[in-house]
Amino acid sequence: MRVALNLLLMIVLAVNLRPILTSIGPLLGPMRASTGLGYQQAALLTALPVLCMGLIPLLQPWLRRWVSEHGGMLAGLSAIALACLWRLQLDSAWALVASAVLAGIGVAVVQGMMPGLVNRWFPTRLAGCMGLYSAALMSGGGLAAMLGPRVSEHFGHWQAGLGLWAIPAVLAILAWAVLRPRSPVPMLSSARSGHWFSSARAWLLALYFGLINGGYTSMVAWLPAFHLEHGGTAQGGGDLVGLMTLFQVCGALGLPLLLRGVTDRRPGLWLALGVQLAGFVGLLLAPTMATGLWVAMIGFGLGACFSLSLTLTLEHLKAPAEAGSLAAFVQGIGFIITGIVPYIAGWLRDMSGDFQASWTLLTVTVLAMLLVTARFTPRGYAAALARPAPDDRVAQVN
Template sequence: MSGGGCESALRESGTRAQVGSLGLLVIVALGINLRPMLTSIGPLLSEIRQATGLGFQGASMLTVLPVLCMGLFALALPWLGPRLGEGRGMVCGLLAIAVACLWRLLLDSGLALVASAVLAGTGVAIIQALVPGVIKRWFPQRVPAAMGLYSASLMAGGGSAAVLAPVVAEHFGRWQSGLGIWLLPALFGLLLWGLVRPREPAAGIQAQAGGHFFASRRAWLLAIYFGLINGGYTSMVAWLPVYYRQLDWSAEASGQLIGLMTIFQVLAALSMPILSRRSADRRPWLCLSLLVQLGGFAGLLLAPLHLPGLWVALIGYGLGACFALSLTLTLDHLPDPGAAGRLAAFVQGIGFIITGIIPYVTGWLRDVTGSFQTSWLLLAVSIVLMLGVTLRFAPHGYARAMQRPVAE
């Protein structure tokens, strides 16, 4: 090898090492910020409603509107991404979350709280749409592991917020403190992004520019698949504590089930990529993850008061694994990091809209039937259907499935 070639290889090796150490830290910091604005609401909802006068319909907007923001911005990424830029996009997203949390420290009205949810949701949407493309570019040989760590940090941030928000609110004597304290990780994320993220050529960072995937049947299939195999999460967060309150559990005990689910989501997001790292075929692991979910929902249907912790743990592990693996599956479809990032943004866009609708459907079924059993049955049936869809994602068919031209 020539001297110039050796120097180039050494520079590339050094850059990859730097990305490996600093890049993972940045990815974790970003992930931690993407769920507290959602999960900190539930434990404090009684205090929030009493102080602001929000009804249940208005309170539901605190979850629905951010999720819709996640979907709509991700769909707009092909048009907004090139204008915003990855670096500015991440900074704007973190600033939006930070400002929304600061606003929540000061607000005293329901309307302002809903507006802060939209602002924070927009920030989350920007970051969430951009991160998969960053992972694909920074860790081309370790996408599953990096995606697993990102997924685990996202879920850990959400679970921590659910547990700590009421503790912080009680310590400071204000429910606003339990919502606004998440300003601190947002500022820490800004500091890391600005100071220690791996530096790249501008050409690499502009990879998000390009067309959209609305005309691609495979992109739509991946998006619907992503939405349905992850749809149990929003239903669990919305209705699992309510379900067990109806079975005469205390508010504290029923709320702890969400914490247990989060622990197993994190464990799955960390362990499943390690287990599947030697295989380019994600189907066996996705099928296993869906079957684990199915076992949990079967337990809720047939024996909700016998080993409830086991059923919730199974659902959490299955959901955590499905989230990480389904995003990895999406990135696998295209070798180019920019194109893969746009595809992941499209899949998340449609997928999060679906996951936002599912709790309404399961809640409506509860109202119509008077029981959550029909809701759990619907989720179980959707898992069985997705097991069949999983079989279509053979690695040798990725290129053929994505051959249709991308619309400009």
């Protein structure tokens, strides 16, 4: 019974972590017409929340001293709900940007804790449950992209398509308050109570996570605008994001299930990156010929990469508290990188006049990550994160 409740709670929490991003793109046209948003300002609506998702987890070692896990989760979910309610009343570009920052802080607090919770709640089913968490997270984003334009059309203003997502945030607050486990939260051991800034492997994992997920934020930010430029509609752009999300869910759930007996995560990551690469090449060479196919391939690759890269990070350490600390660092640095990528993609769009340069950037990024994946051999996990004891460091100096 406890496992089932934990699974339900994990899904309810995860669904709230992407609507603040994916609800923007399909409504970008009316938002720009109403507020005068430029492309680079619009990029901030995606980039700033993602940057918050990076900065807040890096502060966790300090935040844990003053804020409990329960208090942090309630504060994060409340920030998401308040930001969505605020968006119901917005009519200026900079107010939109401010609401994005508030929502991003809320998502960052919740998201920073989630891998550690999943690792603690499901230690023997980590890959499968991380896939389910990733699938729920992406499903929330896809629903927001598809329903946002419809809700806006029904109520006659775009704000409704953004404010709607206060409802699942409030439900998540209630679910956390009622369903959360009451067991004590384990503390980090003294050997792992510090930061990961001095670990080369932690930095490599963070760079890897950030770059392979930069394609997601870029597609969420710019796929609807790309579709509009080629004669599509706002609803059509939202549906494309929904299609991408459907295949993200397939990738996040299906590939870990297919490879459930394989402890080496590299074959799955190579396959996911290869499928993603084929999709970006398709967008470059034939952008209007089979757009749905390219988007589906990109979505499958992105979904599998997100799930497998987080699993890869958690599997570097055995103790749930230490693995959660490492995952917070990886997400912290990684999401800063992930937030910068769509801003650069938007700048390239402004400079070049179309999205070909943006898709080229993402293609090159995927190619680079295919090469980096070779570094993550399972037998090297412990050695890669080993910290020499003080006596060892003295011996090395002498």
